[in-house]
Amino acid sequence: MSSTTLVIIAIAIMMLFSFGCISSNEDIVLPVQIPIDSQTSTPTPTPAPTPTPTSTQTTIPTHTPTEAITSDLNNDIKLANFNIQVFGKSKAGKPEVMEIVSKIIRNYDIVAIQEIRDASQTTMPKLKEKVNHKQEHLYDFIISERLGRTTSKEQYAYLFNTSEIELIGLPCTYLEPLDNDIFHREPYIANFKVKNGNFDFVLITIHTDPDEATQEINNLPEVVEYAKNAFQNEGDFIILGDLNADCNYFDEEGQSPLKSSDYFWVINNSIDTTTKSTVCTYDRIIITIQSIDDYTGESGVFRYDTAYNLTYEDTIAVSDHYPVYAIFWSNRDVD
Numbered sequence: 001m002s003s004t005t006l007v008i009i010a011i012a013i014m015m016l017f018s019f020g021c022i023s024s025n026e027d028i029v030l031p032v033q034i035p036i037d038s039q040t041s042t043p044t045p046t047p048a049p050t051p052t053p054t055s056t057q058t059t060i061p062t063h064t065p066t067e068a069i070t071s072d073l074n075n076d077i078k079l080a081n082f083n084i085q086v087f088g089k090s091k092a093g094k095p096e097v098m099e100i101v102s103k104i105i106r107n108y109d110i111v112a113i114q115e116i117r118d119a120s121q122t123t124m125p126k127l128k129e130k131v132n133h134k135q136e137h138l139y140d141f142i143i144s145e146r147l148g149r150t151t152s153k154e155q156y157a158y159l160f161n162t163s164e165i166e167l168i169g170l171p172c173t174y175l176e177p178l179d180n181d182i183f184h185r186e187p188y189i190a191n192f193k194v195k196n197g198n199f200d201f202v203l204i205t206i207h208t209d210p211d212e213a214t215q216e217i218n219n220l221p222e223v224v225e226y227a228k229n230a231f232q233n234e235g236d237f238i239i240l241g242d243l244n245a246d247c248n249y250f251d252e253e254g255q256s257p258l259k260s261s262d263y264f265w266v267i268n269n270s271i272d273t274t275t276k277s278t279v280c281t282y283d284r285i286i287i288t289i290q291s292i293d294d295y296t297g298e299s300g301v302f303r304y305d306t307a308y309n310l311t312y313e314d315t316i317a318v319s320d321h322y323p324v325y326a327i328f329w330s331n332r333d334v335d
């Protein structure tokens with residue numbers, strides 16, 4: 001056998017065993033199903049509204065938050081995370097709930113969603129239709145496979161405004177090492193880029209299992225390493241999700257590998273992300289240090305109950321979580 005033949009066989013074997021995310025490559029044809037309404041309709045995209053004054057804001061000292069507020073609308077992108085508690089057919093059948101969820105989503109350019117429980121796979125298409133509201137908006141979504149160790153499966157989704165954000169590369173769920181079942185629901189990883197600027201970033205969303213939240217949170221740096229390997233040209237990695245990162249499930253003041261100097265916790269410990277009586281910072285946005293210069297310094301929890309003047313019953317009918325959000329510059333990226 002010639003050495004050339006051996007090399008060809010070796011390459012073929014490597015290709016057979018390669019798995020996981022494929023790094024961004026313009027030649028890749030995406031197998032993910034993204035029905036693009038935007039190609040068939042040409043309404044003028046409506047800019048996302050500015051965050052309501054009812055939102056609690058946090059700042060980091062090196063940045064002035066007022067910059068974000070006074071900036072041109074086209075110079076930033078609004079990212080949010082929302083656990084829409086048991087989001088499935090039952091909730092999708094409640095128009096008033098879907099109305100509020102849609103209204104919340106339209107405040108942001110991209111939203112990571114957790115706790116989709118929907119064997120029928122009809123809830124996210126229905127939400128997208130509602131968000132787009134007769135083609136006035138151009139949102140689309142990508143969704144993970146159904147994940148979980150038990151028969152109760154959950155999916156993650158990213159819902160994004162296609163006039164502002166585009167998907168690049170191939171999304172994937174984190175592939176755990178053999179014989180090391182760390183995550184109940186493996187994080188969902190996807191690479192995006194803003195259309196009117198140069199900010200590109202990888203999102204990593206997770207809904208941790210409450211009972212094993214600490215272990216799962218402490219293993220998230222491994223997921224970031226995996227994502228860095230999959231998207232080698234990227235410097236900005238953003239972990240966002242319902243991490244259950246507080247109260248009985250996680251010591252938010254304690255040590256964690258995710259609290260190393262490589263990371264900045266955008267949503268700080270003082271924020272209450274629960275709609276019920278508990279005061280817990282379960283939902284988080286955590287960025288790699290390379291993203292600090294892309295972060296405007298503006299973030300917080302979106303109190304949709306006060307923003308939309310909802311009763312307690314109407315509020316908890318939507319979710320037991322509030323969304324959390326962070327705003328990034330669309331044109332200051334260097335990596």
Ligand SMILES: [Ca+2]
Pocket residue numbers: 176181182183184185186
């Ligand atoms: Ca697992």
Ligand SMILES: [Ca+2]
Pocket residue numbers: 199200201234235236333334335
């Ligand atoms: Ca970047």
Ligand SMILES: [Ca+2]
Pocket residue numbers: 246252268269270271279280281
């Ligand atoms: Ca807290």
Ligand SMILES: [Ca+2]
Pocket residue numbers: 235236290291294333334335
């Ligand atoms: Ca960056």
